[in-house]
Amino acid sequence: MSALDALTTPALLVDAAALDHNLDAMSAALPGARLRPHVKAHKSTQLAKRQAARGHLGFTCATLREMEGLAAAGLGADLLLANEVLDARRLGVLEARVTLAVDSHETIEAAVAGGVREVLIDVNVGLPRCGCAPAEAGPLAALARRRGLEVRGVMGYEGHAMGIVDRAQREALVEESMRLLRTAHADVGGEVISAGGTGSYDCNASASEIQAGSYALLDTAYAGLGLPFRPALSLLATVVSLSATYAVADCGLKALGMDHGNPRIDGARVLFCSDEHVTFAPDGAAFGVGDRIRVWPAHVDPTVAYHEKMHVVADDAVIETWAVDLRGW
Amino acid sequence: MSALDALTTPALLVDAAALDHNLDAMSAALPGARLRPHVKAHKSTQLAKRQAARGHLGFTCATLREMEGLAAAGLGADLLLANEVLDARRLGVLEARVTLAVDSHETIEAAVAGGVREVLIDVNVGLPRCGCAPAEAGPLAALARRRGLEVRGVMGYEGHAMGIVDRAQREALVEESMRLLRTAHADVGGEVISAGGTGSYDCNASASEIQAGSYALLDTAYAGLGLPFRPALSLLATVVSLSATYAVADCGLKALGMDHGNPRIDGARVLFCSDEHVTFAPDGAAFGVGDRIRVWPAHVDPTVAYHEKMHVVADDAVIETWAVDLRGW
Numbered sequence: 001m002s003a004l005d006a007l008t009t010p011a012l013l014v015d016a017a018a019l020d021h022n023l024d025a026m027s028a029a030l031p032g033a034r035l036r037p038h039v040k041a042h043k044s045t046q047l048a049k050r051q052a053a054r055g056h057l058g059f060t061c062a063t064l065r066e067m068e069g070l071a072a073a074g075l076g077a078d079l080l081l082a083n084e085v086l087d088a089r090r091l092g093v094l095e096a097r098v099t100l101a102v103d104s105h106e107t108i109e110a111a112v113a114g115g116v117r118e119v120l121i122d123v124n125v126g127l128p129r130c131g132c133a134p135a136e137a138g139p140l141a142a143l144a145r146r147r148g149l150e151v152r153g154v155m156g157y158e159g160h161a162m163g164i165v166d167r168a169q170r171e172a173l174v175e176e177s178m179r180l181l182r183t184a185h186a187d188v189g190g191e192v193i194s195a196g197g198t199g200s201y202d203c204n205a206s207a208s209e210i211q212a213g214s215y216a217l218l219d220t221a222y223a224g225l226g227l228p229f230r231p232a233l234s235l236l237a238t239v240v241s242l243s244a245t246y247a248v249a250d251c252g253l254k255a256l257g258m259d260h261g262n263p264r265i266d267g268a269r270v271l272f273c274s275d276e277h278v279t280f281a282p283d284g285a286a287f288g289v290g291d292r293i294r295v296w297p298a299h300v301d302p303t304v305a306y307h308e309k310m311h312v313v314a315d316d317a318v319i320e321t322w323a324v325d326l327r328g329w
Numbered sequence: 330m331s332a333l334d335a336l337t338t339p340a341l342l343v344d345a346a347a348l349d350h351n352l353d354a355m356s357a358a359l360p361g362a363r364l365r366p367h368v369k370a371h372k373s374t375q376l377a378k379r380q381a382a383r384g385h386l387g388f389t390c391a392t393l394r395e396m397e398g399l400a401a402a403g404l405g406a407d408l409l410l411a412n413e414v415l416d417a418r419r420l421g422v423l424e425a426r427v428t429l430a431v432d433s434h435e436t437i438e439a440a441v442a443g444g445v446r447e448v449l450i451d452v453n454v455g456l457p458r459c460g461c462a463p464a465e466a467g468p469l470a471a472l473a474r475r476r477g478l479e480v481r482g483v484m485g486y487e488g489h490a491m492g493i494v495d496r497a498q499r500e501a502l503v504e505e506s507m508r509l510l511r512t513a514h515a516d517v518g519g520e521v522i523s524a525g526g527t528g529s530y531d532c533n534a535s536a537s538e539i540q541a542g543s544y545a546l547l548d549t550a551y552a553g554l555g556l557p558f559r560p561a562l563s564l565l566a567t568v569v570s571l572s573a574t575y576a577v578a579d580c581g582l583k584a585l586g587m588d589h590g591n592p593r594i595d596g597a598r599v600l601f602c603s604d605e606h607v608t609f610a611p612d613g614a615a616f617g618v619g620d621r622i623r624v625w626p627a628h629v630d631p632t633v634a635y636h637e638k639m640h641v642v643a644d645d646a647v648i649e650t651w652a653v654d655l656r657g658w
Contacts (some may be wrong), residue, residue, distance in 0.1 A: 008393070008416075008658055040604055062605045064337070083579075083605060084569040086619045087337075103570055106618040128600065128608050130570040130577055159603070240413040241432055241459040248459055250412075254634045255658075259587040259602065271457065273588065274488070275369055275630050276391045276412060279457050289435040290415045301604050305583045306634060308657050328637055329337055329584075 002318045004311075005292065009238040010251040012303075012310040013294070016319060018232035019050075019216060019312070025228050026215050027054040029202060036060045036080060036194060038213030039326060041301050044310060045073035046322035047216060060194075060211040064090045069326040071096035080194065082155060082211060084122065084130050088114025099152055099192075103132040108144050118150045120192060123184040125156035125177035134180045138187030153192030156181040157211065162199035165224055171203045178206035198222055198229070219300040221260050233303070233310075235263070235295040237278070239287050247287045251295045252276040257302025264296040333645045334621065338567040339580040341632075341639040342623070345648060347561035348379075348545060348641070354557050355544050356383040358531060365389045365409060365523060367542030368655060370630050373639060374402035375651035376545060389523075389540040393419045398655040400425035409523065411484060411540060413451065413459050417443025428481055428521075432461040437473050447479045449521060452513040454485035454506035463509045467516030482521030485510040486540070491528035494553060500532045507535035527551055527558070548629040550589050562632070562639075564592070564624040566607070568616050576616045580624045581605040586631025593625040 004013075026035060032055045039048050040062040048059060048070060058078035061067045067079050068090065076096025084107045085091075091098050092115020101122040102108045111119055121141050124131030132140055141151045158177035164170040178195065185193050196210035199222065204210060214222050217233035237251035249265075253273040256263055262270040263278065267285030270278060278295060287293070297303040304310070305327055312320040333342075355364060366380045367389040377388060377399060387407035390396045396410050397419065405425025413436045414420075420427050421444020430451040431437045440448055450470050453460030461469055470480045487506035493499040507524065514522050525539035528551065533539060543551050546562035566580035578594075582602040585592055591599040592607065596614030599607060607624060616622070626632040633639070634656055641649040 010658060084577075085579075086567050086569060104618050107569070124572065128572070128575055129603060129606055133572070238415050240415060240436070243453065243457070243462070246457055248413075250414075253586065253588045254631050257582065257587070258631070259582045274458060277458055289433050302583050302587070329339060 004236065004313060004316045004318060007236055007311060007318070009236050009292070010255040011236040012307040013234050013236050014217065014310050014312045015232045015234070016312050016314040018230040022216050022218065022229045022232060023050055023054055026201065026212065027056070030210055031055060033058060034209060036209045036211055037216070038062070038082070038197070038211045039066050039070065041213030041304070042216055043304050043324050043326035044322045045069055045075065045325055046320075048073070048075055051216070058209070060213070063329050065328050066326045067091060067094060067096070067098065080120065080155075082157070082194070086110045088116050091116050101130070101155055102140065102144060103130055105140070105143060108140065108147055108149065111149060112147050116149070118152050119144055120152055120155045120194060121184065121188050123154050123156040123181055125158050125180045125195070126173070127157060127159040129159070131156060134184040137184035141188040151188060151190050153190030153194070153208070154181060154185045154188050155192070155194035156184070157195060157197065158200060158204070159197065162197050163221060163225070164199070167226070170199065174200045174204050178204060182206055198227065199225060214300055217300045217304070219260070219303075220264050220296050220298045231296060233297065233300055235297065237293050237295050239289055239291040239293060242287065242289050246271060246279050246281050248277050248279050249293055249295065250276060251278050255303070255306055256295070256297050257299040257305070259302060260298035263298055265293060331647045333565065333642060333647060336565055336640060336647070338565050338621070339584040339624075340565040341636040342563050342565050343546065343639050343641045344561045344563070345641050345643040347559040351545050351547065351558045351561060352379055352383055355530065355541065356385070359539055360384060362387060363538060365538045365540055366545070367391070367411070367526070367540045368395050368399065370542030370633070371545055372633050372653050372655035373651045374398055374404065374654055375649075377402070377404055380545070387538070389542070392658050394657050395655045396420060396423060396425070396427065409449065411486070411523070415439045417445045420445050430459070430484055431469065431473060432459055434469070434472060437469065437476060437478065440478060441476050445478070447481050448473055449481055449484045449523060450513065450517050452483050452485040452510055454487050454509045454524070455502070456486060456488040458488070460485060463513040466513035470517040480517060480519050482519030482523070482537070483510060483514045483517050484521070484523035485513070486524060486526065487529060487533070488526065491526050492550060492554070493528070496555070499528065503529045503533050507533060511535055527556065528554060543629055546629045546633070548589070549593050549625050549627050560625060562626065562629055564626065566622050566624050568618055568620040568622060571616065571618050575600060575608050575610050577606050577608050578622055578624065579605060580607050584632070584635055585624070585626050586628040586634070588631060589627035592627055594622060
């Protein structure tokens with residue numbers, strides 16, 4: 001254990017109690033294989049081990065590096081790369097059970113050429129990203145089987161529904177998406193219907209497994225949905241400059257994913273972020289040069305990806321430091 | 330040399346010819362010590378060595394890690410940390426000439442406590458970020474000298490003028506800012522007036538040295554200013570999925586700084602970025618699954634900070650690979 005004060009800022013902090021709460025709450029709702037945690041949100045094998053210890057032995061990945069890192073950490077019991085690749089050779093050599101998403105004849109051929117043995121047919125359920133049209137799923141599954149691949153089932157990510165604040169609207173869009181996925185699954189077969197995320201973990205009854213990842217650390221975007229998870233990820237920053245009307249801390253846009261907008265600071269209004277600074281207007285609270293403050297990121301995933309490590313804290317002490325060892329590609 | 334096709338995507342590419350053009354053009358305009366290149370924009374000691382080889386032996390940094398990295402690479406002849414810190418101990422032990430920005434009695438005490446010997450008084454010239462009020466500069470310089478520090482002069486970054494497209498407006502705001510800095514300098518003394526950036530390198534006649542960094546690699550934001558520098562930084566991506574109306578490539582918001590908005594793709598209209606994907610509408614051009622494309626980032630600095638390395642390319646071959654070794658804090 002070491003004191004929080006000893007950390008160089010900006011530093012990524014994980015609140016141990018909030019993390020444990022989130023992991024426990026999700027495991028209670030989706031025990032064991034009902035959850036396939038997505039590691040893209042935290043990129044840490046140490047955090048993945050906490051998820052595995054709660055009985056979630058299969059993981060979802062977005063990159064080859066995440067697959068390799070989990071396999072090397074002994075977490076390769078059932079790894080899904082929920083993403084298309086055109087060169088799968090790094091997957092074929094992994095000492096792990098590997099399943100790869102495919103959505104075209106090119107990605108099926110890449111799986112074969114790379115030595116991958118198991119695939120899911122990735123179906124577009126409404127988000128304009130990867131995935132074949134639902135009607136193409138059956139023919140692609142047949143092609144994959146002809147090419148010697150084991151087709152475990154389908155996946156389809158209803159990402160366009162994930163951030164909708166109104167619960168009824170969110171549920172309706174999840175159901176509309178899953179109707180498409182069920183149709184595709186009827187044509188494809190297999191045991192797996194992999195879908196969902198933190199925003200639909202409790203209203204997606206169609207999926208055999210949910211790919212949630214953000215629930216572990218949360219962010220200000222997901223915190224607005226009224227889910228039973230707590231913000232666990234913040235940045236420790238130091239106030240480095242002060243004027244009559246604003247203060248400046250050393251946590252800028254190279255320490256924060258900015259696609260969801262500015263971070264939040266308790267007791268202050270964030271004005272803007274520069275490369276290494278956040279300028280904010282104290283909102284009642286008094287700030288002094290040298291003060292340590294907490295900055296709450298709007299989007300966890302691209303925030304974590306900027307950092308080498310995260311410090312697990314309890315009672316203003318660092319109890320563990322985890323490498324963010326799944327970064328890069 | 331190796332073929333571009335062999336790279337895992339997304340990969341950060343530096344066009345060798347464009348980089349050389351940019352470095353040469355800037356060195357012709359601001360030779361030797363007239364330019365103090367800011368390394369925050371590229372975070373690579375290999376690129377800094379190219380700048381030093383053109384006669385720019387002093388460097389500007391934004392972080393302790395950048396200072397340490399340059400010193401370790403033998404580039405420590407004259408390093409300026411153009412940023413405030415409350416713990417300067419990592420600077421005091423560097424084998425380098427170190428100058429630190431200070432803007433308060435707290436940061437002056439931190440410089441003393443950390444063993445730093447030389448400082449610049451950082452003056453707010455209009456950008457609401459660090460820097461003391463111009464009238465405070467003289468008293469702070471006096472305090473610093475009483476505390477045994479060598480005050481080399483002043484710095485003041487007119488960042489609020491940097492992106493203004495209209496040249497006359499930009500020049501007027503630069504002049505207004507530099508009037509404040511000259512006033513402060515008259516009270517502070519010393520040889521150094523450090524200011525400016527890529528947007529003001531040719532219209533800031535007050536500064537004794539210009540802190541430009543973005544000129545080396547450029548980005549789509551700076552490319553709109555009509556400066557004589559060329560976009561040199563792009564991302565190599567692979568088209569991984571295709572639908573009737575859009576395509577998807579494997580270069581998302583974990584590979585791109587997003588604070589300036591979406592990247593650009595030649596021959597296409599970018600629709601949105603996800604963690605590991607960019608979805609775009611082909612605009613006449615035809616794209617196929619497996620195609621390699623170039624993605625042009627809107628903001629170089631936070632883009633580079635996501636990557637471990639950059640590949641210098643000429644004629645579709647990788648001629649060198651440089652570590653982005655100044656990342657982190």
